[in-house]
Amino acid sequence: MKVYCTRPGCPRPHNYFSDLENNSIIRTVQQKYCMTCGMPLILAGRYLPTKLLGKGGFGTAFLAIDRYTPGMRQCVVKQFQPAGNLNQTQMQLAQDLFEREAIVLEELGNQHDQIPALFAYFPLLVENLNCKEEQFFYLVQEYIDGQTLEEELVEKGRFTETEVVQILRDILNLLKFVHNKNIIHRDIKPSNIMYHRNGKLFLLDFGAVKQVTNNPIGSNRSSTGIYSLGFSPPEQISGGQVFPSTDLYALAVTIITLLTGEQEVNKLFDVHSNQIEWRSRVQIDSNLGNILDRMLIAAVNQRFGTATEVLEALSKLPQFSQHQDLETSKSMQSQIQTPVAITNKSRTIPKTRINRSFSSFEILFGAAFTGFEGTLIAIALLNLFSLTVVSLICAAAVFVMLIFSQINRWIEKQDLLIISAITFIVLFFIPLLRGNLGIGEVIILSCGISLIAVAITSLFSLIQKLLSLLL
Numbered sequence: 425m426k427v428y429c430t431r432p433g434c435p436r437p438h439n440y441f442s443d444l445e446n447n448s449i450i451r452t453v454q455q456k457y458c459m460t461c462g463m464p465l466i467l468a469g470r471y472l473p474t475k476l477l478g479k480g481g482f483g484t485a486f487l488a489i490d491r492y493t494p495g496m497r498q499c500v501v502k503q504f505q506p507a508g509n510l511n512q513t514q515m516q517l518a519q520d521l522f523e524r525e526a527i528v529l530e531e532l533g534n535q536h537d538q539i540p541a542l543f544a545y546f547p548l549l550v551e552n553l554n555c556k557e558e559q560f561f562y563l564v565q566e567y568i569d570g571q572t573l574e575e576e577l578v579e580k581g582r583f584t585e586t587e588v589v590q591i592l593r594d595i596l597n598l599l600k601f602v603h604n605k606n607i608i609h610r611d612i613k614p615s616n617i618m619y620h621r622n623g624k625l626f627l628l629d630f631g632a633v634k635q636v637t638n639n640p641i642g643s644n645r646s647s648t649g650i651y652s653l654g655f656s657p658p659e660q661i662s663g664g665q666v667f668p669s670t671d672l673y674a675l676a677v678t679i680i681t682l683l684t685g686e687q688e689v690n691k692l693f694d695v696h697s698n699q700i701e702w703r704s705r706v707q708i709d710s711n712l713g714n715i716l717d718r719m720l721i722a723a724v725n726q727r728f729g730t731a732t733e734v735l736e737a738l739s740k741l742p743q744f745s746q747h748q749d750l751e752t753s754k755s756m757q758s759q760i761q762t763p764v765a766i767t768n769k770s771r772t773i774p775k776t777r778i779n780r781s782f783s784s785f786e787i788l789f790g791a792a793f794t795g796f797e798g799t800l801i802a803i804a805l806l807n808l809f810s811l812t813v814v815s816l817i818c819a820a821a822v823f824v825m826l827i828f829s830q831i832n833r834w835i836e837k838q839d840l841l842i843i844s845a846i847t848f849i850v851l852f853f854i855p856l857l858r859g860n861l862g863i864g865e866v867i868i869l870s871c872g873i874s875l876i877a878v879a880i881t882s883l884f885s886l887i888q889k890l891l892s893l894l895l
């Protein structure tokens with residue numbers, strides 16, 4: 425098993441322990457140390473980092489396993505590690521913010537199923553290579569197995585109007601909950617919003633939150649100069665007061681980047697008019713555009729003040745005020761009104777699953793897979809049953825199942841490669857399933873049909889695009 429060393433700057437952080445391939449040894453082993461720098465690898469005696477997820481402004485995130493859960497649950501271990509050379513005051517501020525992320529996650533994550541839950545927060549005292557003591561801080565949170573909106577944007581190019589409205593509603597409901605707790609997120613952007621594989625949206629990174637405890641929201645305290653360039657409104661950049669509407673501004677910029685497909689958000693800013701220019705880049709419902717524009721007003725007193733106000737404005741748009749959204753809003757309402765009763769998160773897959781659209785690459789890759797896998801299965805079935813009709817019926821059923829599973833995203837991306845590799849290996853090692861065909865002929869036949877599937881799908885996509893342009 426690979427275990428990742430979390431010491432900043434460790435020259436060889438990848439460690440491999442063959443004994444840890446065995447789960448019962450993972451559970452019982454005392455400790456493991458980095459073979460290069462001697463750093464203890466099993467954090468708090470419990471969490472084993474396996475992979476680097478990424479580095480943010482205040483820390484480094486690792487994917488880890490929790491060895492004391494029955495299924496060795498995956499989790500995210502974040503280590504406090506501020507970037508750049510900070511002075512003592514800045515360092516203390518960064519550390520406070522890291523701790524605040526833990527406090528906020530503990531409060532919010534356990535009450536809302538679209539915010540990662542906090543599992544642990546602890547310091548670790550270790551000796552460095554010069555035999556001096558060093559202290560590290562770790563925060564362990566729920567792992568969201570999915571993709572950030574930023575990653576999806578890179579894959580898809582841009583989001584449709586229907587998709588962004590669904591995202592807008594979902595995040596507004598989340599913000600309503602967060603703001604009701606007197607907390608302002610302050611770092612809403614596509615890289616901090618994540619789609620779980622089951623279609624549920626999550627809000628991440630509460631490292632920049634401002635908690636206005638004992639003060640009304642927007643009370644007279646400075647915002648400590650934390651912002652994401654391009655997403656943050658003027659009041660946040662100037663280090664002044666922050667308000668719930670500060671998050672609404674960042675949410676509007678987020679939605680506009682998704683609609684326009686512009687990944688470099690600064691390119692949306694027009695220095696001449698001193699505002700974000702986006703309407704000419706996309707064709708959307710003008711009322712929806714007006715709502716986004718009102719979320720983007722620089723003057724706080726003219727911008728929408730609360731998430732509820734925006735939700736109300738959205739519900740007045742006839743094409744978007746659907747029964748389903750009223751239900752979502754009602755269920756959120758009951759969640760907010762009964763905070764004491766909710767202590768554990770329910771991790772059920774939502775009934776109203778968001779059917780995310782497929783990128784062109786995903787469609788063509790799916791077609792190639794279906795052609796390849798379908799052919800392998802048809803060959804095997806034709807050689808397995810003596811009755812050709814039975815084989816063809818079974819093959820057709822499998823074919824339909826393959827397409828259905830992809831449409832519902834039960835299988836996607838690397839699953840497709842794994843499934844076709846397994847089927848191919850089975851055919852390779854069991855000649856009975858190939859009949860008179862040699863392995864070379866099987867490959868040629870499967871690849872050929874896979875190419876035909878891609879060609880037919882491309883043709884249909886082209887016709888569909890042409891029709892949508894004409895109609």
Ligand SMILES: Nc1ncnc2c1ncn2[C@@H]1O[C@H](COP(=O)(O)OP(=O)(O)OP(=O)(O)O)[C@@H](O)[C@H]1O
Pocket residue numbers: 477478479480481482483484485500502540565566567568569572611615616628629631
């Ligand atoms: N709970 C989580 N589940 C899954 N992935 C996560 C989770 N939290 C963070 N990540 C991923 O880990 C990486 C680093 O996250 P981190 O929050 O440390 O920084 P960031 O959001 O990329 O940057 P910044 O702090 O500057 O906003 C990102 O790719 C993020 O998507």
